[in-house]
Amino acid sequence: MEYTISTLVENHAGVLARLAQLFSARGFNIVSLTVAETDDPTMSRMTIVVEGDEKVMEQVKKQLNKSIDVVKVYDLTGKNPLVRELCILKVKATPTHRSEIIEIVDIYHASIIDVSHQDVTIEATGETSKVLGIIKLLKPYGIKEIVRTGKVALARSLNI
Amino acid sequence: MKRTGSEILINGLIEEGTDTIFGIPGGSVIAIFDTLFDYSAKIKFYLMRHEQAAAHAADGYSRSTGRVGVCMATSGPGATNLVTGIATAYMDSIPMVAITGQVATKMIGNDAFQEVNTTGITYAVTKHNYLVKDVRDLPRVIKEAFYLAKTGRPGPVLIDIPSDISKAQTEFKKLPEKVNIRGYNPTYEGNIKQIQQAAKMIMEAKKPVIYAGGGVILSGADKELKSLVEKTGIPVTMTLLGLGGFPSLHPLSLEMLGMHGTKYANIAVSDSDLVISIGARFDDRVTGKLDEFAPHAKIIHIDIDPSSIGKSVDVDMPIVGDVKLVLKELLKYVSKCDIKEWVAYVKDIKKKYPLSYTKSEKVIKPQYVLEQLYDLTKGEAIICTEVGQHQMWAAQYYKYARTRQLLSSGGLGTMGYGFPAAIGAAVANPQATVVDIAGDGSIQMNIQELATVSNYQIPVKVVIMNNMYLGMVRQWQQLFFKKRYSFTCLGRHKDCSPICHGPGSHCPDMVPDFEQLAKAYNVKGYTIKNPKDVRGVLKEALAIKGPVIMDFRVDQEENVFPMVPAGQPINKMLEHSVT
Numbered sequence: 236m237e238y239t240i241s242t243l244v245e246n247h248a249g250v251l252a253r254l255a256q257l258f259s260a261r262g263f264n265i266v267s268l269t270v271a272e273t274d275d276p277t278m279s280r281m282t283i284v285v286e287g288d289e290k291v292m293e294q295v296k297k298q299l300n301k302s303i304d305v306v307k308v309y310d311l312t313g314k315n316p317l318v319r320e321l322c323i324l325k326v327k328a329t330p331t332h333r334s335e336i337i338e339i340v341d342i343y344h345a346s347i348i349d350v351s352h353q354d355v356t357i358e359a360t361g362e363t364s365k366v367l368g369i370i371k372l373l374k375p376y377g378i379k380e381i382v383r384t385g386k387v388a389l390a391r392s393l394n395i
Numbered sequence: 396m397k398r399t400g401s402e403i404l405i406n407g408l409i410e411e412g413t414d415t416i417f418g419i420p421g422g423s424v425i426a427i428f429d430t431l432f433d434y435s436a437k438i439k440f441y442l443m444r445h446e447q448a449a450a451h452a453a454d455g456y457s458r459s460t461g462r463v464g465v466c467m468a469t470s471g472p473g474a475t476n477l478v479t480g481i482a483t484a485y486m487d488s489i490p491m492v493a494i495t496g497q498v499a500t501k502m503i504g505n506d507a508f509q510e511v512n513t514t515g516i517t518y519a520v521t522k523h524n525y526l527v528k529d530v531r532d533l534p535r536v537i538k539e540a541f542y543l544a545k546t547g548r549p550g551p552v553l554i555d556i557p558s559d560i561s562k563a564q565t566e567f568k569k570l571p572e573k574v575n576i577r578g579y580n581p582t583y584e585g586n587i588k589q590i591q592q593a594a595k596m597i598m599e600a601k602k603p604v605i606y607a608g609g610g611v612i613l614s615g616a617d618k619e620l621k622s623l624v625e626k627t628g629i630p631v632t633m634t635l636l637g638l639g640g641f642p643s644l645h646p647l648s649l650e651m652l653g654m655h656g657t658k659y660a661n662i663a664v665s666d667s668d669l670v671i672s673i674g675a676r677f678d679d680r681v682t683g684k685l686d687e688f689a690p691h692a693k694i695i696h697i698d699i700d701p702s703s704i705g706k707s708v709d710v711d712m713p714i715v716g717d718v719k720l721v722l723k724e725l726l727k728y729v730s731k732c733d734i735k736e737w738v739a740y741v742k743d744i745k746k747k748y749p750l751s752y753t754k755s756e757k758v759i760k761p762q763y764v765l766e767q768l769y770d771l772t773k774g775e776a777i778i779c780t781e782v783g784q785h786q787m788w789a790a791q792y793y794k795y796a797r798t799r800q801l802l803s804s805g806g807l808g809t810m811g812y813g814f815p816a817a818i819g820a821a822v823a824n825p826q827a828t829v830v831d832i833a834g835d836g837s838i839q840m841n842i843q844e845l846a847t848v849s850n851y852q853i854p855v856k857v858v859i860m861n862n863m864y865l866g867m868v869r870q871w872q873q874l875f876f877k878k879r880y881s882f883t884c885l886g887r888h889k890d891c892s893p894i895c896h897g898p899g900s901h902c903p904d905m906v907p908d909f910e911q912l913a914k915a916y917n918v919k920g921y922t923i924k925n926p927k928d929v930r931g932v933l934k935e936a937l938a939i940k941g942p943v944i945m946d947f948r949v950d951q952e953e954n955v956f957p958m959v960p961a962g963q964p965i966n967k968m969l970e971h972s973v974t
């Protein structure tokens with residue numbers, strides 16, 4: 236199963252290395268990891284997606300909590316968090332296929348951010364399923380290059 | 396007043412209570428050592444002969460006193476040499492501060508002379524580490540390092556100080572009063588509901604047993620443990636690192652459990668219906684085959700580190716907190732348990748399956764040496780060990796009455812630990828008799844410290860159980876690899892037959908001759924070959940003020956029993972040699 240954890244960590248040199256080593260030392264399998272500064276420049280938010288069973292997950296959380304650099308750990312798994320992922324794809328676009336590709340981009344509310352004679356570059360944002368969907372549809376045209384951020388996630392506010 | 400980084404460091408250490416440092420100087424710490432020169436009245440510096448030994452000495456200082464041990468090394472090879480010692484302390488949760496020099500900040504990352512990424516290398520073996528890039532951070536870092544080392548689950552903390560930082564100046568009077576680490580909040584008080592639940596489980600149990608570990612000693616909870624046992628009447632077994640947490644000779648003591656534990660401890664745990672784990676971490680040397688560990692028992696687990704709980708065994712009642720505080724609370728809710736039959740049974744198996752070995756008048760038995768040592772020191776010595784068979788015999792045959800009496804590398808199992816640890820223990824406890832129980836293999840891993848004990852006249856007594864083998868490995872080869880003694884004979888000579896299955900009259904002389912070696916270092920040495928001489932030599936050696944090396948030529952193929960073969964349940968013990 237896939238687990239999504241959001242953590243607030245100290246924003247200083249070496250933190251990422253330390254946490255990465257914590258994962259590798261225990262053989263935890265990381266699906267994705269994103270990290271960037273928060274509104275408080277002394278802290279970063281790190282979204283980690285881990286693959287494993289419940290026991291692995293317990294250890295991941297405990298080990299993260301144990302690290303002096305980790306300020307807070309939120310387990311978002313199963314809590315229907317707000318999840319987004321960004322993907323940039325460079326797709327082969329011959330004149331015959333160009334309009335089909337643009338149609339797909341429109342359907343997915345993605346956007347074209349660069350064009351050349353041979354290809355178009357597309358930015359797609361959304362839940363992972365959406366990103367996977369557009370990748371699947373564009374694959375037959377020939378994906379030249381692709382980059383994905385991996386998930387970023389936040390807990391939903393409680394509805395009144 | 397403006398102070399240099401070095402002055403801030405040394406004054407900070409003094410403020411934190413450091414009176415002793417073990418280490419070796421070098422280029423990147425030369426300014427720090429220059430400052431140390433002026434502080435000899437307040438800090439005693441011990442010049443060791445290898446940085447690994449400096450770290451073990453700081454560890455021995457710490458284990459024998461509970462205070463934070465401090466070691467110091469230069470950048471590059473000095474720092475990498477410390478790593479084994481830091482890892483040893485980390486595995487056994489020993490509070491320590493290691494200080495390393497680093498190349499100047501502007502050179503970091505340039506593959507400068509004697510540069511290694513010390514914080515990178517030690518991430519995995521420290522509780523936390525710091526690279527100080529601004530001298531103004533140093534006071535906070537020192538304060539935090541000591542705080543982290545000794546609070547919560549203790550452990551080693553490393554401070555890496557670039558050479559320009561120790562020379563740079565800043566305004567300094569004192570360390571900050573308080574630490575403020577927002578990501579660090581150990582839980583000390585146990586959850587009261589869980590403690591009450593645990594008390595209920597204890598009162599309802601018919602066959603309870605207490606499994607006490609290093610956490611009892613780290614927490615200083617031996618009195619509370621004793622009260623718990625005396626109030627409830629529950630028998631106690633201890634891990635290697637828990638020995639001394641409860642008196643070994645108490646009628647309710649089952650001594651050590653696990654791979655080389657007593658048969659009665661292992662049977663009691665296997666038959667129990669409730670295991671009360673107090674500051675122990677269910678190491679695989681203790682549990683044996685995991686699915687068959689205490690198969691009929693519910694488990695209560697008291698530990699300060701949530702990540703220890705549920706790591707290997709599933710726990711019925713977890714209590715996160717400090718052993719001492721949790722036991723104090725627990726004591727309010729328990730009374731005498733109704734377990735007469737169980738206790739009678741436990742006392743019966745204790746009588747039925749005592750620790751035993753085949754006595755001999757011809758050849759020295761290592762167990763006999765330990766019995767004599769126990770008797771002559773009245774059970775009061777601080778015992779350090781290396782790693783191997785001798786370590787297990789020291790756990791079995793010396794009886795520990797108080798905490799911080801046995802210093803042994805349990806988690807990492809570091810050969811070469813005992814001798815330098817004994818140095819640390821001896822300088823921290825000048826009144827105590829400090830003995831290193833060694834193997835002829837292990838002692839050679841830090842033998843250079845003979846120079847240290849000789850120069851400073853540190854009165855460590857080294858007992859070498861010399862079997863001319865890497866005995867613990869040889870034992871496994873004998874029992875599980877058809878006696879194929881592959882590269883475990885320490886006497887092996889170029890003229891020896893390539894296939895050798897054991898010792899005999901064909902064997903060459905032992906190298907080195909430890910008595911002669913001691914002499915070269917101006918240390919008193921003995922070689923003992925006859926069982927009749929064991930007691931006399933021990934007595935003479937213990938009366939000597941300075942360091943002594945005793946080379947006991949023991950039965951070469953003596954084995955440690957009982958023994959749980961790896962991967963077996965702990966009640967399936969081997970009790971005799973199967974040669």
Ligand SMILES: Cc1cc2nc3c(=O)[nH]c(=O)nc-3n(C[C@H](O)[C@H](O)[C@H](O)COP(=O)(O)OP(=O)(O)OC[C@H]3O[C@@H](n4cnc5c(N)ncnc54)[C@H](O)[C@@H]3O)c2cc1C
Pocket residue numbers: 486487488547548549607608609610611613614633634635636637651652653654655656673674675676677678680681697698699700703716717718719782783786787804805806807808809867
């Ligand atoms: C050759 C060899 C053979 C060995 N054979 C055996 C054997 O037969 N039997 C055996 O027992 N061991 C044996 N060992 C040692 C074994 O490997 C482990 O090191 C040992 O069992 C661990 O002891 P422990 O569980 O007490 O844990 P420790 O490593 O001492 O850990 C202490 C636990 O207490 C917790 N703690 C720390 N401070 C506190 C506090 N203030 N409050 C609450 N909790 C706290 C920690 O979080 C940790 O979980 C052997 C080692 C070697 C090298």
Ligand SMILES: Cc1ncc(C[n+]2csc(CCOP(=O)(O)OP(=O)(O)O)c2C)c(N)n1
Pocket residue numbers: 781782783784785786808809810833834835836837838860862864865866867868
């Ligand atoms: C640094 C290190 N290297 C290797 C080992 C593996 N090992 C464990 S016990 C042992 C043999 C120890 O021999 P010795 O010190 O002579 O003690 P004995 O078992 O003979 O009492 C070895 C090689 C270890 N624990 N530590």
